[in-house]
Amino acid sequence: MSQRLLGSVFQRTLRDQQRALFGFGLGLVIYVSFIAAFYPTVRAQREQFDQLIAAYPPALRAAFGITDLGSAAGFLSAELFSAMLPLVFLIYAIGRAADVVAGEEERGALDVLLTHPVSRRRALAGKAGGLAVGLAALAVLLWAALAVGGFVVGMGLDLLRVAEVVLLLLLLSYAFGSIALLLACFRGRKGSAVGASSAIAVASYLLYSFGSIVDALATVRKASPFYYYAASPPLTATFEPAHAAVLAALTLVATVLAFWAFERRDIGVG
Amino acid sequence: MTAVITVDALTKTYGKARGIEDVTFDVRKGEVFGFLGPNGAGKTTTIRCMLDLLRPTAGRIEILGMDPRADAPRIATRVGYVSGEPGFPERLTAREVLRYSANLRGNVDLARVESLSARLQLDVDRRVREMSNGNKRKVSIVQAFMHEPDLLFLDEPTSGLDPLMQQEFNALVREAKAEGRTIFLSSHVLSEVDALCDRVAIIREGRLVAVEEMGRLKERAVHHARAKFASPKTPAALAGVEGVSDVRADDDGLIFVVRGPAGALLKALAALDVTDLTLHEPTLEEAFLGYYARPEGANTR
Numbered sequence: 074m075s076q077r078l079l080g081s082v083f084q085r086t087l088r089d090q091q092r093a094l095f096g097f098g099l100g101l102v103i104y105v106s107f108i109a110a111f112y113p114t115v116r117a118q119r120e121q122f123d124q125l126i127a128a129y130p131p132a133l134r135a136a137f138g139i140t141d142l143g144s145a146a147g148f149l150s151a152e153l154f155s156a157m158l159p160l161v162f163l164i165y166a167i168g169r170a171a172d173v174v175a176g177e178e179e180r181g182a183l184d185v186l187l188t189h190p191v192s193r194r195r196a197l198a199g200k201a202g203g204l205a206v207g208l209a210a211l212a213v214l215l216w217a218a219l220a221v222g223g224f225v226v227g228m229g230l231d232l233l234r235v236a237e238v239v240l241l242l243l244l245l246s247y248a249f250g251s252i253a254l255l256l257a258c259f260r261g262r263k264g265s266a267v268g269a270s271s272a273i274a275v276a277s278y279l280l281y282s283f284g285s286i287v288d289a290l291a292t293v294r295k296a297s298p299f300y301y302y303a304a305s306p307p308l309t310a311t312f313e314p315a316h317a318a319v320l321a322a323l324t325l326v327a328t329v330l331a332f333w334a335f336e337r338r339d340i341g342v343g
Numbered sequence: 344m345t346a347v348i349t350v351d352a353l354t355k356t357y358g359k360a361r362g363i364e365d366v367t368f369d370v371r372k373g374e375v376f377g378f379l380g381p382n383g384a385g386k387t388t389t390i391r392c393m394l395d396l397l398r399p400t401a402g403r404i405e406i407l408g409m410d411p412r413a414d415a416p417r418i419a420t421r422v423g424y425v426s427g428e429p430g431f432p433e434r435l436t437a438r439e440v441l442r443y444s445a446n447l448r449g450n451v452d453l454a455r456v457e458s459l460s461a462r463l464q465l466d467v468d469r470r471v472r473e474m475s476n477g478n479k480r481k482v483s484i485v486q487a488f489m490h491e492p493d494l495l496f497l498d499e500p501t502s503g504l505d506p507l508m509q510q511e512f513n514a515l516v517r518e519a520k521a522e523g524r525t526i527f528l529s530s531h532v533l534s535e536v537d538a539l540c541d542r543v544a545i546i547r548e549g550r551l552v553a554v555e556e557m558g559r560l561k562e563r564a565v566h567h568a569r570a571k572f573a574s575p576k577t578p579a580a581l582a583g584v585e586g587v588s589d590v591r592a593d594d595d596g597l598i599f600v601v602r603g604p605a606g607a608l609l610k611a612l613a614a615l616d617v618t619d620l621t622l623h624e625p626t627l628e629e630a631f632l633g634y635y636a637r638p639e640g641a642n643t644r
Contacts, residue, residue, distance in 0.1 A: 081446050185486065188394050190419040190446040227356060300545020312391075340396040342357055 082186070082196050086173060086203025094207055097165050101211065102218045108152050109222030115148055145228035146308040149219070150238075154306065158215070158242055159299075162315040163274050166208055166250030171266035174335070175257035197306055197335050200256060201328060205247065214245040237307035245302040245321035249274050249339040251327035258335035261342070298323060345372045346405075347494055347525040348393065349507035353402035355388055363388050363549040366402070370527055370542075375520050377557075378529040385549040386529040390498050393527075394424060405567070407494060420448070423487035427498040427529075429479050431471045437482050438467040444486045451490050459485045462511055477503035488515060495519060497528045501535060513538060520553050571596040571619040572611055586613040 115122055126134065128278045174197070186196055216232075216239045223230040253270035257263065277297040281304075284294020294300050301316040346501060348370035363385035380386050391397040393404055395411040395418075402420040404411050431440045441460070445451035460467050465481040474482070476499050480503050480574040487495055490495040497516075501509045516526055516539050530536050536543055536557075543560055545552040553560070576597055585607035590599040601608055601622065 082441070085432065085443060089434070092434075177430070177432075180433065181428050182432055183425060183430075184391075184396055184426055185424075185430060185483070186447075187396060187415075188422070188424040189421055189444065190416040190449075191447055192416045195416075337398070339392070339398055340356060342397070 079110045082191060082199025083203045083206075086200050087206060089173075090169065090203065090207040093165070093169065094210060097161065097211055098214050101161065104157070105153070105215065105218040105222050108149070109219075109226050109228070112145065112148055112154075112226050112228060116145075144309075145223065145230055146234070149228075149230075150306055150308050153306065154242065155303070159278075159302065161207070162211070162242055162246035163249050163271075165211065166204075167245040167253040167267055167270045167274065168202075168252035169204055169207065170250040171256075171263045171270070173204060174254065175261050175263035175266050176342055178261045179259075179263055181341070186296060187340060193336055194332060197332055199257070201251075201331070204250065204254075204292055208243060208246050208250065209218050212239050215242075234307045234312070237312040241307065241312075241317060241320070244317055244324065245298060247324040248298050248320045250329070251324045251331065255327045255331040255334065258331040259338070261274055261338070261340070273293055346370065347372045347407060348376075348527065349403070349405040349548065350389070350393070351403040353389065353392060353404060354400045355392055355397055356400050357397070360376070361385065361549045362400070363392075363546070364545070366549075366551045368544050368551060368554050370525060372525055373523050374541040375516060375526045375528060375539050376545065377536035377543035378527060378544035379531070379533070379536050379543050380529075381531055384546045386531075386546060387498055388549075390424075390427075390496050390529060392596040394422075394496060403605065408557070420450070420490075421493045423490065423492035423495045424498045425480070425483045425487045425495075425500040427502075429483035431479070431482065436468055436470050437465055437474070437478075440471055440482055441467065441485055441489070445489060448490050455483060456489050459488055459515075462515070463508060475503065477505065477508070480504055481508070481510075484512065484515070488519070491522075491524075493524055495524060495526045497526065499531070500530060501530075503534065509535070528548070566601045567598075567623045568601050568608075569596060569598050569619075569621045570615075570617050573616040573618055576615060580615055581608075581611060584608055587611075 112171050129333040174183070177186070183196075187193060191199075216236055219230065219235050219239075220232055222228075223235075249270060252273060256269050260266070277299050280290070281294045281297040281299035282298070284290035284297065298320060301319045305311060305313045305316060346369040348368075350366055350368050352364040354362070354364050356364075362385070366385070366389060375397060377388065378386050388397065392399050393406055395415045398412070406422055407416050411418060427428045430549075432443070435443070437460070438604060441456050443532075445453060445456060463481040465478065465485065469478070471479060471482060480500065484500060487497070495516075501512055504512060513535075516528070519526060526539075528536065528539060540557055542554065542556055545560075547595070576592065578597065578599075579591050581587050581590045581597060581599060586603045586605070587600055587608055588600050588602070590597055592598075597617075
């Protein structure tokens with residue numbers, strides 16, 4: 074019976090995401106198609122682009138993930154994975170994670186849910202699980218869009234490497250999503266949970282980016298979750314399982330703390 | 344009688360809200376227990392502590408013999424709740440909300456959900472988001488009654504309902520009582536409490552002022568009175584009489600307020616050559632004011 078109860082909140086969380094998933098998914102597919110369609114032009118003028126890139130300071134190239142625009146992998150890294158996709162995935166993860174707890178709480182729906190025979194732990198498990206699956210669906214869609222788009226314009230992508238970079242992206246979004254979940258579980262204010270997690274995300278991104286340019290920050294940048302996403306990109310370098318593990322561990326710790334906080338606090342007083 | 348709810352020295356302080364302090368009462372099986380007080384007195388705080396939504400700062404609560412914190416899901420199977428400000432997954436229709444509720448509970452007769460919705464004239468195909476407060480309240484009422492719970496927490500359940508629906512709601516409460524269920528009803532609507540409750544607790548500024556049988560409450564209440572005399576009297580004539588206050592004179596005699604038993608007053612009047620005495624049956628509002636107007640620590644008797 075308890076399994077079914079968990080299932081209900083989980084299913085509800087998934088269904089509540091339908092529209093958002095559809096919107097974000099459609100946006101992703103359109104954007105990926107657009108970028109893919111642009112690739113043949115870049116490839117045709119590869120030399121000019123390479124000269125242009127070579128003129129950038131090396132540190133800047135590293136900071137923005139620009140290695141080799143002419144290759145498909147380099148092109149995708151620079152155009153999609155360096156900024157745009159993390160931005161999209163983090164917006165989704167942070168916004169939804171804060172909403173399933175604090176948003177529902179502010180609307181009074183959490184009160185009503187928790188007076189049903191669902192423990193706080195099970196309610197949160199259903200919500201976090203539904204969110205994790207929603208993000209994973211978005212990641213799978215992204216992978217499929219890249220596979221199809223890459224095939225159509227002849228990028229010759231290694232789909233396993235694409236899967237690896239998408240996995241890192243997913244883990245990055247889990248990490249920040251779980252931070253937002255923790256803040257929402259800690260205090261129950263959607264606005265402050267979204268604001269604080271977004272601020273942490275931006276600070277992490279800046280720390281990593283500057284850390285790549287400024288030598289003095291080279292070690293400090295390892296404190297940024299973005300380091301574990303971007304320092305060794307599977308498309309242009311190699312997939313580091315240890316980096317994926319760091320992001321997974323961060324997610325785990327934040328999620329465990331979220332359960333701990335949610336179990337203990339007053340509901341609906343913000 | 345068995346206590347279904349035991350609240351012992353409950354204190355809850357938080358944030359900038361006043362909270363409640365040292366609240367003690369119990370609710371017996373099968374009674375309709377009114378929880379009366381103005382907005383902000385601590386009614387909702389008390390209910391939310393009993394539902395484990397708020398964690399008490401101090402004190403002890405027992406619901407159906409269980410601890411709200413440790414046994415929340417088990418208690419919830421036997422408890423129904425109408426929230427003071429009900430919230431729902433807003434994109435859903437009332438039907439979907441109720442189905443979700445029934446799904447979470449697992450032991451709900453869907454025919455009962457339909458009959459409750461019909462009795463309250465709830466349009467189940469409308470989205471909750473588009474509903475008026477009164478209609479949201481109806482959704483909440485159906486949610487609370489659908490699984491025929493042993494104990495109902497009703498927090499200002501009829502606010503926003505039109506008079507006809509309030510009557511239907513009162514009928515639901517009476518039926519639940521007839522079936523042996525226990526009802527905890529918070530309200531600032533005095534007529535509602537008057538019509539439904541066996542006992543009433545009065546809460547003011549976070550403290551319990553009184554717990555009384557409904558009848559006793561009225562008895563102890565403020566009576567407005569008028570006395571006529573054979574010869575004119577000044578207010579001084581009733582000065583110092585126990586339970587009497589606010590004495591004024593008019594052309595017909597004296598007008599005053601009596602609190603509590605009228606024995607001392609009758610003795611005083613008998614000595615004053617009284618020709619006529621009228622005591623008005625107090626409304627609950629006056630009963631309520633009787634408790635409220637009393638200064639700290641003073642006794643009416």
